Amino acid sequence: MVNYDTVLIRFGELSTKGKNRKDFIGRLYSNVKYMLRNIEGLEFRKTYDRIYVRLNGADPEIVREKLQKVFGISSFSFTERVDSNMEAITGACLRIAEETDKKTFKMITRRHDKSFPLRSDDINRQCAAVILKNTDLKVDVHEPELSIRVEVQENDTYITSEKIKGAGGFPAGINGKVLLMLSGGIDSPVAAYELMKRGLRVEAVHFASPPYTSENAKQKVLDLAAMVSEYQGHLPVHLINFTDIQLAIYKTAGDPYAVTLMRRMMFRLAQAVAEKYGCLAIGTGESVGQVASQTLESIACINSVVTMPVLRPLICMDKLEIIDIAKQIGTYETSILPFEDCCTIFDPKNPVTKPTTKKSEFFEARFDWQPMLNKALEEMQTVITEYREEQEEFL
Structure with a gap:
């Protein structure tokens, strides 16, 4: 029986990082260990182009589920570790072949240890010969039903027949920090996920308008932040009371320009928070044309009040694509709970879709904002959120 005792983790885009490769692999190694921190008995080892995790009896399904949430992993395999000699290698390959119900196979060998006496093709031939002699399997090098993979290292060889797709991207946190404008809706948690996938560490700012928005609405946002924090460790949420600003905007500008002015104020506040906490950009869940404040004219008008970059990872996605990702990462059911945020509570009937900077500045000049x-910045509160396993039961 095949003993899949070691997980072999392969890198993705990290392979192109040149001089920064060591830093990227170090961050990925730390992220893998953090993701698996609650599983007892695991042993970790990293090399130039692989990370190895000895299971030591740990449940492979739990490990699989966790590793598929680690950004920076191209693929991984559950392998049997054997000594680097042909008797052990052919024996493990034969065990895999004997336990399969497939009809055709192909050998794929990667010889990392160049001092090993046989080349990759020779290893393939010897293993295939043993399998052909002892089973009914046939070789098919073009469309095999079974691919047996052999990786020869200096002291050990790792053998598998399964290659599991990883999350891809870069290790969370390796590319700097971004401040995400987090609402209680569907889009912004997905934006957090996409930003983390590109190697960014996410902090969040949330605007509440008590008593018009409830404690349930605030807790919903904190729950969403905790859910996506699983991909990076923990996620600080900076809570800003937006009530007085919002009421002043409606008193001064009325209905059509209210959303535009609110968003301009939110962006000003977000930049101040980002600068305070060392974030190099602002992130949003905006998608072009989805609502009045996300037309290209609105985005340009709102964006003009800040000087730092604004990252919009969902900008060209349609709503169904965003919903699919929200369901995939487990935030959708929480996002649709009926607790409204400050934007929906004060939703105008006729919002302007083509606002101008000139007219926005005209309204802003009418009150001392x-x-x-x-x-609002002085009274800001910060909550550190972290993923909890029991949240899965809530969903």
């Missing part, structure tokens, strides 16, 4: 922003 800077002291209100300063007060």
Whole structure:
């Protein structure tokens, strides 16, 4: 019987990182260990182009589920580790062949240890010969039903017949920090996931308008942050009371420009928070044309109040694509709970879809908004969220 005792982890885009490769692999190694931290008995080892995890009896299905959430992994395999000699290698390959119900196979060998006496093709031929002699399997090098993979290292060889797709991307946190504008909706948690996938560490800012928005609405946002925090470790959420600013906007500008002015104020506050906490960009869950504040004219008008980059990972996705990802990462059911945020509570009937900077500045000149922003920043609260296993039961 095949003893799949070691997980072999392969890197993706990290292979192109040149001089930064060591840093990227180090971050990935730390992220893998963090993701598997609650599984007892595991042993970890990294080399130039692989990470190895000895299971020591741990449940492989739990390990599989966790590793598929680690950004930076191209693929991984559950392997049998054997000594680097042909008797052990052919024996393990034969065990895999004897236990399969497939009809055709192909050998794929990668010889990392160039001092090994046989070349990759020779290893393939010897293993295939043993399988052909002892089983009914046939060789098919073009479309095999079974691919047996052999990786020869200096002291050990790793053998598998399964290659599991990883999450891809870069290790979370390796490319700097971004401040995400996090609402309680479907889009922004998905944006957090996509930003993390590109190697960014995410902090979040959330705007609440008590008493118009409830404690349930705030807790919903914190729950969403905790869910996506699984992909990076923990996620700070900076909570800003937006009530006075929002009421002043409606009193000054009325209905059509209210959303535009609210978003401009939110972006100003977000930049101040980002600068305070060392974030190099602002992130949003905006998608072109989805709502009035996300037309190209609105985006340009709102964006003009900040100087730092604004990252919009969902900008060209349609709603169904975003919903699919939300369901995949487990945030969808929480996002649709009926607790409204400050934007939906004060939803205007006729929002302008083509606002101009000139007219926005005209309305802003009619009230003294800077002291209100300063007060909101002074009273800001921060909550550190972290993923909890029991949240899966809630979903």
